[in-house]
Amino acid sequence: AQSVTQLDSQVPVFEEAPVELRCNYSSSVSVYLFWYVQYPNQGLQLLLKYLSGSTLVKGINGFEAEFNKSQTSFHLRKPSVHISDTAEYFCAVSPMIKAAGNKLTFGGGTRVLVKP
Amino acid sequence: EADIYQTPRYLVIGTGKKITLECSQTMGHDKMYWYQQDPGMELHLIHYSYGVNSTEKGDLSSESTVSRIRTEHFPLTLESARPSHTSQYLCASSERGDYNEQFFGPGTRLTVL
Numbered sequence: 001a002q003s004v005t006q007l008d009s010q011v012p013v014f015e016e017a018p019v020e021l022r023c024n025y026s027s028s029v030s031v032y033l034f035w036y037v038q039y040p041n042q043g044l045q046l047l048l049k050y051l052s053g054s055t056l057v058k059g060i061n062g063f064e065a066e067f068n069k070s071q072t073s074f075h076l077r078k079p080s081v082h083i084s085d086t087a088e089y090f091c092a093v094s095p096m097i098k099a100a101g102n103k104l105t106f107g108g109g110t111r112v113l114v115k116p
Numbered sequence: 117e118a119d120i121y122q123t124p125r126y127l128v129i130g131t132g133k134k135i136t137l138e139c140s141q142t143m144g145h146d147k148m149y150w151y152q153q154d155p156g157m158e159l160h161l162i163h164y165s166y167g168v169n170s171t172e173k174g175d176l177s178s179e180s181t182v183s184r185i186r187t188e189h190f191p192l193t194l195e196s197a198r199p200s201h202t203s204q205y206l207c208a209s210s211e212r213g214d215y216n217e218q219f220f221g222p223g224t225r226l227t228v229l
Contacts, residue, residue: 041223043206046217102216104159
């Protein structure tokens with residue numbers, strides 16, 4: 001079984017400041033890792049994913065994340081946020097085994113509030 | 117344009133009513149999923165399907181049922197709604213394969229009075 005912990009439930013940040021959202025996971029098998037964003041009253045949209053290769057992953061809207069296997073972490077960063085980045089961000093994992101069939105396990109989410 | 121649709125977006129009903137939440141995708145994806153999301157909380161998988169006539173229960177127990185008679189359609193039904201069913205329900209789909217991105221619909225926010 002997998003579990004995902006997002007260490008911050010809310011992160012207030014000023015416009016143009018950097019932001020980091022923390023994500024740690026636990027799994028008995030190797031996993032794929034994802035960050036999704038959910039804007040108010042909308043579904044989830046994929047920001048980025050780590051499947052293999054370089055541990056630094058670049059996504060849409062200027063976001064990037066770094067996979068650290070030894071620390072079982074996948075923290076999300078953006079060097080300069082905009083008001084439009086106000087949203088809920090979810091970290092998720094999927095085990096690298098066929099039987100799992102793409103099933104995702106989500107963290108509790110981090111609400112980012114960008115202030116002018 | 118390929119997309120995934122959910123109707124209704126919002127639904128307020130009384131206890132005991134039978135309801136069906138609709139989910140359709142035009143991407144030709146084999147795999148489809150239903151998640152339940154309480155306000156400010158994580159998503160929990162309640163049902164999934166790997167193709168026509170295939171349905172499985174997810175990690176979170178749910179009194180709802182699903183069917184998959186057509187590839188593009190994956191409706192969720194509650195035979196007798198209760199206030200404990202109040203939540204947001206998100207539908208998603210993905211291509212066949214070891215791993216492929218899940219695409220999410222906009223969700224249905226259900227309130228049972």
